[in-house]
Amino acid sequence: MAERLVKCKTLLANWEEERQIALVEGRFKVGTRLELLDRQASDSVRPARVIQQLGRRICVRVSSQDVDTKDLGDDSAQTKTGIWCDESWELIFPVGWGKQNGWKVVANTQYLQHCEQITSALAQGRKPEYMPFDAMPEIFAWYKNEEEGASTEKNLQQNKAEWEVGMKFECLDPLNETFLELKVATCIEILKDGYLKVGFDGPDMETEAIPFHCTSPYLFPIHYAKKYGIKLDGPLDDMRNFCWEKYIKQCQGSAAPDDLFDKVPSPNEMEEFKIGSKLEATDQCESNLICPATVRAVRGRLLQIHFDGWGNDYDQLFDYRSRDLFPLGWCEMYGYKLEIPQNDELLSARKKK
CATH class of the missing domain: 2.30.30.140 (SH3 type barrels.)
Incomplete structure (x- = not known):
């Protein structure tokens, strides 16, 4: 199998060596504690642990050590089997993130006190006393530029300053039952460390809001869906005649500037993704x-x-x-x-x- 794949140029010739390196690499290790957005109640995060790791791919499960039994719920994936994800997944956060950003933290008293200490230290400009197994901000992709190896905090602050409450855009919902449409979205609040509280326009915009980092690839400028032939879901019963300009005027909002979003790569850059690959x-x-x-x-x-x-x-x-x-x-x-x-x-x- 390996020989056939190498000849087809789907794997590097030294893939066995690369395999051994990749298996032990990754920011998160088994036992690392972090915060996980509750898929059934997106206004809440719960402490979770990494229970398996394959390179960048990790399996995360709500931590029974840090959450009272009555609050574990019946989400079999998050609380029992665990959820596999890449370490850059949108819905995992550093320990203390929820408390620092005013998100509801469902946890036991000991964990909540630990988060209070972290939040207090950060507010006073002191270095927080994390536990050895805590996921700190430094190991998340948004904190450090992988390719340049340099902190991107300055860039994050610049982006954060350009975002404003009420700005509207299009968004791929990571909690949706389909990943084949974009949604009309609004920046509800500017959070810390470059995060945004994003609501999907409609009656449940506030209660079903999701935190996104401002560098998230899930965020798109208005008209993106129409330009590239993607379905746009939104507040109207019939979205076929939806007009962004009219809607923004009606809401007295504003469109998020295009330069806040990732650029569409050139056709040459996309050539490797040929139709049928x-x-x-x-x-x-x-x-x-x-x-x-x-x-x-x-x-x-x-x-x-x-x-x-x-x-x-x-x-x-x-x-x-x-x-x-x-x-x-x-x-x-x-x-x-x-x-x-x-x-x-x-x-x-x-x-x-």
Whole structure:
């Protein structure tokens, strides 16, 4: 298998050596404690632990050591089996993040007191006393520029200053049941460390708000969906005649400037993602699953990925730099299960979470 893949130029010739290096690399280690957004109540975070690690890919589970039993809930993925994700996932945060940003923290008294101490130290300009297994801000991708190896705090502050409460834009919802549409979104609040409180326009905008970092690839300028042929979901019952300019005027809001968002790469940069190219991709609705997949369309800086054996309705949108997309052979290299493409008889049985 390995020999065939190397000849197909899907893996480096020294992939065995790379495999050994990659297996031990990664910012997060087993036992690392962090904060995890509650998928069933996005106004809350809960302390969680890394229970497995494969390079950058980690499995995170709500920590029974830090959360009272009555608050564990019945989310089997977050509290029992754990959720697999890349270490740059939007929904994980440093210890103390929730308390510092006014987000509800569901945890026991001991953990809450620990977060109070961290928040107090930061407010006084002192270095917080983290526990050895705590995930600190320094190990998150938004804090440090990986390629340049330099702190991006100055850039984050510049971006933060340009964002304003009430600005409107389009957003890929990481808690949605489909990853094939963008949503009309609003910046509700400017948080600390470059984070934004983002609400999806509609009756539940405040209660279902999600924190995004200002550098998130899930954020897009207005008109992006229309320009690249993506469905836009929003506050109107019929979005077919939705007009951004009229809506912004009606809401007395403003459009977030284009330069706050990641740029669409040039056609030359996107050439490697040819239509029909094969790869392995995470199912973003059930992130423990990695499936054989095909590039079906290029929509600006988003790739429409088709899961082989599934209907087109199950396609998902990924940023072209997404760490949830893998070259052929990734699962074999890491010893991770690669799902078998489904047949027509099983399609109707699948239920999205």
